[in-house]
Structures are given as C-alpha cells and as structure tokens.
Amino acid sequence: MRRAAHEPMDRSPPRIARGGWLDALRFVVGALIILYHFREAAPVPLPELHPVFDRGYLLTDFFIIDSGYVLARIYGDRLAVGQASLRAYARQRVLRVIPAHLAVSLILVAIVGGAALAGVAPSDPRWFDWSQLPAQVLLVQAYGVPGGQGWNAPTWTLSALIGCYLLLPWTCRALWRWPPVLVVIGAVVLVAAADLAASLWLGDPIFRLPMRYGILRALPLFLLGVAAAYYGSRVYVAPRLAGAIGLAAAVALVMMQAFGAFSLLSLGLMTVIIWAAGAIPVLRPSRLIEHLALMSFSMFLTNEVSRIVWFGLLDALGQDTLPSGARWALWSVGFADAFAAAAVFRYGFDRPVQIWLNPSRRNRAVGDHAAVAAPRASGAVVSAEHAG
Incomplete structure (x- = not known):
C-alpha cells in the first residue's frame, strides 16, 4: 500500500531541540516569575488588581515539572541502561548550579554588608538575618535544616532540585521497564497522594509547602515531568495533534485562572503543555529564543537581587513622596532592569x-557542554537548573 502524501515517514517521537516551543515556554515562565517577585513592590500591589498575581507558586512548580521532563528526555535512556557515567552526570548537575549560586550569594552579601557599613539599613531587616544565610549558601534549606529564609529566597528550588537530579539515574532504571501509560498514571496518583498526605500531616498542599519541605514538594512534581518525558519519548503523536492538545491545555489553564487557582488541575495542564511542546519538532530553530531560554536560569537566580537593590535604593531616596505615575515608571524600569x-x-x-x-574535549562525559554549547548536535534542550 502506498503511503499517503501527508503521512510522515518517521513515526518515532522527535528529539527535543533548542530554539523551539520548549525554549519559548521557559523564557515566558521565567519572565512571569520575575513579575511575581516584583508584585508587592508595585505602587499598587498587583494581587490587589487580580489574585492571579499571587499564584507564582504555580510558575515555580512549572519549572520543577519541566526540569524532570527535560532531564529525562536528554539523559533518561542512557541512565536507564547504565550507558552514562553516574559520576560525570552528578558532577555536571552540581557544577551547573553551584558556581552561579555562590557568585550571586556573594554579590548580595557584599551589597548588604556594604550598605550596613555605610549606615544604610535595609527596608526590612528581617529579610537579611545573618543566621539564615549559611543554610541558603550551602543549599540545604529544602531538607528540613533550620535557616535559609530571606536573602535570595527562591534558591530553595535549587536546593530541592539537586536532590531530584541526583535521584534521576535510579528513577529512570526503575521506571523505564514499565509501559509508558502506567508510568504516567502512577505519577499522577503519586502527586495526588502526596498532596493529600501533605495537607493532612503538614497543613499545606504539596504545591505550596514551605521551603523547609522543599524536597517533599519538588520530588513528586519532578517525577511527573519524568513520566511525561518517558511517555513523550515512547509514544508518537502527530505534531499537529500534539500542538492542538497543548494549545487547548494552555487556553484552559488561562481561563481557569480567571476564576480560581485550581492548583492540582493547573499542574496537570502545565504538564500537558510541556509534553506537547516537546512533541512538536523544531524545524526552524530560533537563535533568539534559544538565547532567551538559556538566560532563564540567570533570570531566576538574579531577579531577587535586582529587586532588592533597585527598590531598596528607591525607598532610601523616598519614593513614597513621588506621584503615582512616576512610581509606576520607576517600577517598570526596575522590572526591565531585572x-x-x-x-x-x-x-x-x-x-x-x-x-x-x-x-x-570532555564531550564524552554526560554534561552540560554537550547540551548547552552544542545543542543542535545533541538534539537536546538544556535542563531546568533554575526553577524559580
């Protein structure tokens, strides 16, 4: 039988690649996270305009799910069969995060310490309690260790994700032997069960657990992304159909936020959007989108420092005395400066x-240079080292 002209020759799922929808999503969500962190500094706090501006936890959870999806698509098959060096994988995951985190931490400490020496007190001194700094710098605040509040607070996500990264090899070995549909069902049940357990025992739903329980919040969501990646790498869905499903999920997500958070359902829809973006081949990769997506980790890591410096300076100069229009203009400048x-x-x-x-010369190792510096050769998208 002759193949129809519109029927694709290769019905295997496409490999994820730079410069496509996954990258575009990463940048858009990263920009929304900056908006979320800047919300209370606006002349009129943005949640007073609409409660959707207080739902930035969903954006953080998006990055956690996306982290599991992207890492599993890049490394999953090799990790599952032992073809990747665990030592090289762990080294690359840790080194991808630690240098940038330490650099930003030192910058923030220098700014706060320098201001203190100059006699300038922060607007909210509780945000810069020195006793909270060690746990944050060491990235252990997501494991029940006291401390880690304030300063560059969103780094709790990095703390939790490092644990998820290091568990991925054994996760892939355990899951890659099961049918993809069962893995997805199991991941959904795990998230629902974890949410129920967190609500009963810790008093918060899983998607809003405080940072000291960060690993308990991140791991089920990370595994949901891993399950979506396993399904996406094994089950072919025509790109047009995947795009239609992703668009429908995005529309549903946006419409729901007009009426309420619907957090668990929103997490499910975000997972569908991520899966759909990965199921669409990148036929014309955009270098601009690629660079914007690669910048998302830095956006996550530095935006709190930008906010602290900019609005701390404006408070010191007495911005409260300025007219509303001028304050909105200064807020917009600060947002752009981030x-x-x-x-x-x-x-x-x-x-x-x-x-x-x-x-x-180290391309033989499982690492970020293969995924970052030569993404088109590897067909890989950089992992979500930044979740915010």
Missing part, C-alpha cells in the same frame, strides 16, 4: 564559567 542584569550575569559570568568547566 532582565538586563540577568543578561549581564549570563554572558559575563555564567556562560564563561560553564564553558571553562566543560571544555569540548
């Missing part, structure tokens, strides 16, 4: 350090 600062950090520090840590 992107500029992230770009400077990305290209001035993070990218050069990662290239130095992962030179091309």
